[in-house]
Amino acid sequence: MRILVTGHLGYIGVELTPVLRRLGHDVVGLDTDYFASGDFLAPPDDVPNLAMDMRDVTPEHLAGFDAVVHLAALSNDPLSDLNASLTYDINHAASVRLAEAAKAAGVSRFVFSSSCSLYGKAGDDELDEGAAFNPVTPYGESKVRVEQALSELADDDFSPVYLRNATAYGLSRRLRADVVVNNLVAHAVTTGKVMLQSDGTPWRPLVHVLDIAAAFAAALSAPRDAIHDRAFNVGRVGENYQIRDVAHLIAELAPECVVTYAEGAMPDIRDYRVDFTRIERELPGYEPQWTVRSGIEQLLAAYRDGGMTADGFTGPNYFRLRTITGLLDRGDLDPQLRWSRDRADTSSLELQPS
Template sequence: MRVLVTGHHGYLGGVLTPMLRAAGHDVTGLDTDYYLDCLLGPPPPDVPTIRLDLRDVGPEHLAGFDAVCHLAALCNDPIGNLNPELTYEINHRATLRLARAAKAAGVTRFLFSSSCSLYGAGTDDRPLDEEAGFAPVTPYGESKIRAEQDLAGLADDDFSPVFLRNATAYGFSPRLRGDLVVNDLTAHALLTGEVRLLSDGSAWRPLVHAEDICAAFLALLEAPREQVHGQAYNIGVSTENYLIRDVAELVAEVVPGSRVTFAGGASPDARNYRVSCDLVTARVPGFRPRWTVRKGIEELVEAYQRHGLTIEAFRSERHQRLRQIRALTDAGRLDTELRWSTR
């Protein structure tokens, strides 16, 4: 297929783009490039690129594509909280604009990178399936709900939206995100000797490796239409739900000489949920996740050491998304609407 990947210069995009190419697909990227230089090690092989703000996409940019893998977004809760209205503009309204443009251009499959964050605050320890109610606690989670609901309204015989509700990601990518819990805890364990928790660690969280998320995109791209049309799937592994304090203990086990510590005033995290990912593995035989958190921690340790990561670099804007956005705005390169004023 001819596939457009939005956000291909981001954390997941740096893994998905080469995976799609290796599977034989013709890939083009679309990115506004907030994180182009946020690298750990060499960049992944590049693909033809449309450098464009997601808010400016029109049908002319989608002509000739068979499918869209839509990753681009303001990508986490701290950035979402920075300006909730911009989060809704980019994650919701610009996503809908992109989908309408894709439909008008004759694209038949639209894979949307949603999030288990839309489940938000679970009321008990029961794993949530795709029929569970939503209880978002952040603008980011709410923006994913709004996008899913409006995308579903575009579904018809010629246009199939698919919703990938990704668990919390971890694992190595050439455009590493340090603001993800496993990536963060592992870096601090290795580089400072402390597995430092900012919460009390009592919250549940489903975790999934970046490669497994991208493998789900590939499987759902290639699956028969009847398996994907209008369907939401929790992306992860049902056995990979963890209490955050147990993740910290696992990191301490893997990284010699490290120990778990708690920040002063550490309190419960409002985001607290477990999910069931049984539906996608039952209905989409092409998706076979292969990572566990322990294997992911081991991979991260090896990658951090191989690329000579320092704690100063890890904490800098290169690997912290909110700090990168603030650095670009403070330098006058992005305006208050997060549009480029200078390149």
């Protein structure tokens, strides 16, 4: 299968790409590469890359592809809050245009990286895919809108599927430290403190980045009837945690560390639990391998072996908002988050090395 992966140089994308290649797929990337400074331990795989902005994709660019895996987005709530209108422009409008271009080009399968954040704030019940949407951020709202638009495009020739990722964690070569488990473990390794920014009571569904990659691979190979115009919460049954319990688990695995709370720590408005029964039962080939405990163990070893320092952790490289803000301040990006310095010729269809 010839697959275009948007956002292939991001936190998930750099780990998904080799999974797909090992399965024998012909993979091409598309990424503006905002986060090249975030390499940790090793660089991403070198794959052919359409070096262009997702907002500029036309059907011509997508001719010959069997599937599109759409990961690219302004990738978390603080970053989307930087400019809500840009979040809707990139995460919503451009995503819908990409899907329309894929359909026009004859691409038969469109795997959309959605998010459990579209459930927003909920009670203690575990939410399945039929639960009401209640997003509390522009990022979550953008995911709702794209799912709804893709459903309207679905027909006999175009099969979208919506993978609602839980909050990701785990080692990636394009590391993020602005996701909760990665962040807490980095605090522990670099300061000896597991620092909670909230009061620790909110619930989060959590999933390892490699289990996310496995879900996308399974969605690409599954029979059409199993995935057509369907949503799947991506995670593992039993992997919902209150944040304070994650913190105490880190302290258990790194007993030299203590759990602390930031001054003025308050409850987080994002508070929900998710049911992962459907994906484990109904997505052929999906078998999650990771738990939060094993992911913490992986991160502890990687941060220590990789020499993660307090300066490295608190710097801009592993935080999406800080990276984008730095690029804006230096003039490398214009206010629309387009590169303002010389880049590859994005009007060409010629593939560029990553």
